[in-house]
Amino acid sequence: MLNPAALNLLYFARLREAFGRDRETVVMPEPATVDGLLATLQGRGGVWADELSAGRNFRVAVNQTVSGRDQPLRAGDEVAIFPPVTGG
Amino acid sequence: MLNPAALNLLYFARLREAFGRDRETVVMPEPATVDGLLATLQGRGGVWADELSAGRNFRVAVNQTVSGRDQPLRAGDEVAIFPPVTGG
């Protein structure tokens, strides 16, 4: 049912506002990783290149678990990108 | 109004039960100290000598403040003798 490399992206808080969207679907060539996805998003330039550059402080969760940048991504994965948390 | 060397003694918890009283007035020759009072009470023998011997664990409070054994006592002082506390 799912496109073999379609990822369900979610954005939260400051990044949701900066990107002007809370979700989107992105198709990546396989084998995909978090690093590859971030490079693709940075390739959009502007706020994407700025917010997702190596020096910025943000987290990536794959299927609701915080993940490293070498984490492999599979079709249908839920990938969330968000700033450091500030609850409590 | 008060006898010049009359002390108001209070006993609590296990010591109250052991001594069979919760309070009494004791007259001491001045200058009196906590040590002197304890020696006087031990001189009664029996449970007094036993419970107040040097090896037993008890506290003395003079006018509601825990005090050392060299604390001077004045007429009218409230002197409480009790086991280590166990509240909370």
Next chain:
Amino acid sequence: MAERDRIAVQTAAFDVGAETARLAALDRGIGAIASFVGLMRDQNNGDAVQAMTLEHYPGMTESALADIVAEAHGRWALMGTTVIHRVGPLHPGDPIVLVLTASAHRGEAFAACEFIMDYLKTRAPFWKHETTASGGRWVEARDSDDNAAARWNR
């Protein structure tokens, strides 16, 4: 049978008395219940704050809190826990978060309660947006919270 652990993410306020009573009733061997209530302050970083909105990541929030509680159970002999975190609009003085830990003795209850708060602050996906006289802003994460969480690894 009553659940030992309760985790909730909700817009409504919580009832500290009722939550304490729930834990106390779980087991007659419970001698200690430690708790923490986090409240919205009327100031942050030197600015007056008029209102706040708490955003979260539904689904991940609950599983992150469950992971933190599970880790607390692995470290201390806890007989019950409660974690309730509010989301949505809040105002100064409003309670934000409640953590309760029940144990036989107080040392474990205190340590587990502080541990859960420290981990919640750095691992649970909540974000605060606050309104000041000069407009809205996202609250920045604090190094002090990272340091508080890191001391549990020493």
Next chain:
Amino acid sequence: MAERDRIAVQTAAFDVGAETARLAALDRGIGAIASFVGLMRDQNNGDAVQAMTLEHYPGMTESALADIVAEAHGRWALMGTTVIHRVGPLHPGDPIVLVLTASAHRGEAFAACEFIMDYLKTRAPFWKHETTASGGRWVEARDSDDNAAARWNR
């Protein structure tokens, strides 16, 4: 004006929710309220306990608790505290003691709450008498409580 600190020795139960609300209402700069509830357990030193009576030293109890709270204020930036200790007959599951501490941030509230409990356990004149199947007995002081209190002097 509301009192910053509240100390009570009473036979009646206490209301954790109402006491938390009292502190929360003192100051909009309060961001953290830590609390501790001590409950009567149905066992002690391996024996089932059916009932307990708490004796205290009226007058000295209140001043000892006030001294402990004053020392906590000297160590941490507290915006309010509550200490309530019950006396008289109690049964398993009954709450015995409540300590609440309010501060701007959680680290100070947690530390002060644990400090007050540790000092209360070793300095406030309360004594527990418990009833077991083999009769009544006075609870013995624990070395672990002395050790817990001593660590605040390091």
